[in-house]
Amino acid sequence: xxxxxxxxxxxxxxxxxxxxxxxxxxxxxxxxxxxxxxxxxxxxxxxxxxxxxxxxxxxxxxxxxxxxxxxxxxxxxxxxxxxxxxxxxxxxxxxxxxxxxxxxxxxxxxxxxxxxxxxxxxxxxxxxxxxxxxxxxxxxxxxxxxxxxxxxxxxxxxxxx
Numbered sequence: 001x002x003x004x005x006x007x008x009x010x011x012x013x014x015x016x017x018x019x020x021x022x023x024x025x026x027x028x029x030x031x032x033x034x035x036x037x038x039x040x041x042x043x044x045x046x047x048x049x050x051x052x053x054x055x056x057x058x059x060x061x062x063x064x065x066x067x068x069x070x071x072x073x074x075x076x077x078x079x080x081x082x083x084x085x086x087x088x089x090x091x092x093x094x095x096x097x098x099x100x101x102x103x104x105x106x107x108x109x110x111x112x113x114x115x116x117x118x119x120x121x122x123x124x125x126x127x128x129x130x131x132x133x134x135x136x137x138x139x140x141x142x143x144x145x146x147x148x149x150x151x152x153x154x155x156x157x158x159x160x161x
Contacts, residue, residue, distance in 0.1 A: 001008065015130050017096035017142035024066035025146050027074075027158040033156030034060075039074070040087050044111040046075035048092055048103065049158075069093045070103045072146060072158060073113065078127040087148045087160045090129045095141035096120050104143070113143065 027049055029035045039046055050071030051061050070093025079086040092103040094115035104113040113122040120134030122143050129143030147161050
């Protein structure tokens with residue numbers, strides 16, 4: 001009986017979403033015009049922000065804009081804390097590769113985030129960035145999450161948690 005309890009407790013491993021280093025995040029899409037241009041609207045709609053690579057093109061990056069370690073993936077998905085659809089943000093760096101120059105992309109067929117190098121897959125729509133396949137699943141590495149705050153001007157801001 002004791003052995004069964006120990007096995008059960010050890011099978012409930014936690015996902016490490018802090019493998020990617022903590023870097024500053026501040027993306028201001030706080031007014032309706034910016035959100036309408038650079039935000040996400042429908043489920044699965046996504047955008048990558050990366051100040052170093054100037055993505056998206058023509059985004060008004062300024063001295064107060066920070067895009068995390070490997071960029072920020074913003075996607076419209078199911079917010080686990082509220083149970084409703086809302087914009088969700090993750091660091092775009094693959095935690096397995098843990099490099100600023102290797103960012104996940106979105107597989108349009110199922111809206112999973114995929115690392116182009118190791119092939120790890122992450123559930124970014126409903127699973128909080130948790131791993132679902134590949135080395136990330138084996139190592140229990142999830143994507144680092146960021147906070148998305150609604151603003152009074154019709155948009156959102158994205159910040160580190």
